[in-house]
Amino acid sequence: MLAGLLIAVCSASLLFVGYVASNASDQQAVENEQHLFQNVLQHRLQSLVQEQLYFARSDDAVRKLVRAFKVPFVQDQLSALWSDHNHSRTVLIDSNRTIRVEAFGDYTHITNAPLAGNPLLETVYDQAQAHYQKNRVRVPGGFSHRSLQGLEPEDYAVLGFAEVDQRVAMIGAVPIMPDYDRITLPDGPATVLVSAVFIDGGMLTDLHGQLAKSDAMMLQDLSGALSFDQLKFSRTLSDQKGAASLTIHGLEGQTLGAFEWQSRTVGMSIWPTVIPVVLVLSVALAILAFGITWRIGELTKSLQESEQRNRYLALHDTLSGLANRLQFNQALAKATQNLPDTPFALLHCDLDKFKHVNDTFGHAAGDTVIKTVAERLQKRIGADGLVSRIGGDEFVILFHRYVERDRLKALSIQMIADVKQQIPLENEAFAQIGLSVGIALAPDDGSDKEMLVTAADKALYDSKGAGRGRSAFVSEEPQRAITRLGTSRQAAHRDRSDAA
Numbered sequence: 001m002l003a004g005l006l007i008a009v010c011s012a013s014l015l016f017v018g019y020v021a022s023n024a025s026d027q028q029a030v031e032n033e034q035h036l037f038q039n040v041l042q043h044r045l046q047s048l049v050q051e052q053l054y055f056a057r058s059d060d061a062v063r064k065l066v067r068a069f070k071v072p073f074v075q076d077q078l079s080a081l082w083s084d085h086n087h088s089r090t091v092l093i094d095s096n097r098t099i100r101v102e103a104f105g106d107y108t109h110i111t112n113a114p115l116a117g118n119p120l121l122e123t124v125y126d127q128a129q130a131h132y133q134k135n136r137v138r139v140p141g142g143f144s145h146r147s148l149q150g151l152e153p154e155d156y157a158v159l160g161f162a163e164v165d166q167r168v169a170m171i172g173a174v175p176i177m178p179d180y181d182r183i184t185l186p187d188g189p190a191t192v193l194v195s196a197v198f199i200d201g202g203m204l205t206d207l208h209g210q211l212a213k214s215d216a217m218m219l220q221d222l223s224g225a226l227s228f229d230q231l232k233f234s235r236t237l238s239d240q241k242g243a244a245s246l247t248i249h250g251l252e253g254q255t256l257g258a259f260e261w262q263s264r265t266v267g268m269s270i271w272p273t274v275i276p277v278v279l280v281l282s283v284a285l286a287i288l289a290f291g292i293t294w295r296i297g298e299l300t301k302s303l304q305e306s307e308q309r310n311r312y313l314a315l316h317d318t319l320s321g322l323a324n325r326l327q328f329n330q331a332l333a334k335a336t337q338n339l340p341d342t343p344f345a346l347l348h349c350d351l352d353k354f355k356h357v358n359d360t361f362g363h364a365a366g367d368t369v370i371k372t373v374a375e376r377l378q379k380r381i382g383a384d385g386l387v388s389r390i391g392g393d394e395f396v397i398l399f400h401r402y403v404e405r406d407r408l409k410a411l412s413i414q415m416i417a418d419v420k421q422q423i424p425l426e427n428e429a430f431a432q433i434g435l436s437v438g439i440a441l442a443p444d445d446g447s448d449k450e451m452l453v454t455a456a457d458k459a460l461y462d463s464k465g466a467g468r469g470r471s472a473f474v475s476e477e478p479q480r481a482i483t484r485l486g487t488s489r490q491a492a493h494r495d496r497s498d499a500a
Contacts, residue, residue, distance in 0.1 A: 025299075058179055124171065144184060171195070173194045199233045328398065339447050346456040377419075
């Protein structure tokens with residue numbers, strides 16, 4: 001009787017532990033899904049701001065929107081935001097709190113309506129002005145905007161969710177600012193560009209694709225991996241069994257709705273393991289200790305593997321497998337601390353004709369090109385540096401083996417030749433792109449992160465302006481007239497826009 005009671009107590013205890021562990025496992029799984037979804041949403045919001053900057057951060061925009069108002073220029077640029085990036089609504093508000101332009105899809109309406117009476121736009125406009133006043137700097141002849149290098153999008157732009165035309169949308173707002181300071185801004189409030197992208201079937205499809213890529217790398221060999229099946233957006237939460245959700249709040253904190261999906265992990269438990277152990281315990285109490293110890297070890301191992309993959313995802317680009325911007329920034333900060341004793345080189349690389357690949361063969365082919373270029377650059381650099389993909393078709397290499405200009409020049413020529421080789425695609429097709437490289441030397445061209453990144457970026461634009469498919473150092477003169485530099489930089493932005 002005592003033995004039977006002991007076995008019963010142990011069995012009941014194990015069943016209770018199984019119940020608690022099952023609930024905790026389900027809760028942790030949902031939290032992992034919510035965290036991953038939140039990261040993807042944040043990335044999409046930042047991409048929305050980057051898409052706006054191709055238009056808003058431009059000397060031409062300051063000249064033709066702020067200093068003057070050129071209707072053809074406005075229509076052309078806002079049409080591009082719709083056709084290239086699917087911005088559902090676009091509004092341009094001037095410094096007098098007047099709505100000058102409203103764009104609905106591919107239709108652009110020139111107006112002169114007061115901002116007063118539109119609470120959403122007033123809130124967005126005021127928040128954007130607060131960012132602008134914080135980042136505004138005085139320059140000869142007027143005002144400009146501080147460099148965006150080292151700033152997070154939240155530091156200079158408004159981004160979040162809002163209700164637009166009774167539909168929930170991602171929203172972003174940026175001030176019109178110069179990029180090369182060939183023209184200045186007047187004193188007073190900024191002109192603000194506001195864009196909205198509705199959360200509809202198209203966006204949900206894009207989000208599901210991004211979630212699948214992130215999920216596959218993080219949990220590709222674990223059973224019960226995150227799935228995000230039946231992803232949808234609802235203004236009210238459902239009580240469907242097994243449903244997980246992420247609530248979305250507006251710019252002023254109001255609840256707008258929630259993303260919902262069917263979590264494959266919810267409902268999974270450890271009962272298939274616990275019940276056999278309980279049955280065996282009824283026959284041999286000794287097996288109990290072994291069963292509990294083994295199960296705890298397996299759970300601990302799974303959690304450790306999940307944590308390792310989370311750390312890996314935090315520091316690596318999910319498409320190419322290269323170091324991401326966070327890892328690059330950490331490595332660059334560490335490298336600058338060792339200056340001037342340990343000099344190094346910074347190679348900023350940008351793909352040429354990459355947009356043509358996406359336009360001709362599709363985005364899947366573009367992903368293949370990015371992964372192939374990443375492999376070729378990594379093979380060429382090896383252990384002599386850190387190869388990073390910082391976004392779109394941009395790569396940055398922190399190279400520490402040598403800093404002699406002739407050797408770096410030879411290395412860049414080899415990299416350009418590697419990338420220029422044909423890239424096989426599906427259906428026996430081939431893609432051929434180019435590579436432009438800008439090189440900055442530390443400490444010759446700078447001794448802190450922002451100076452070096454800016455120097456390498458300038459060298460890259462000089463290389464683009466000289467004809468692409470080549471490399472340039474910061475101190476080299478551009479091989480094209482300075483009047484062509486703005487055009488070449490706009491071409492570089494168009495090359496990057498597809499991957500972004």
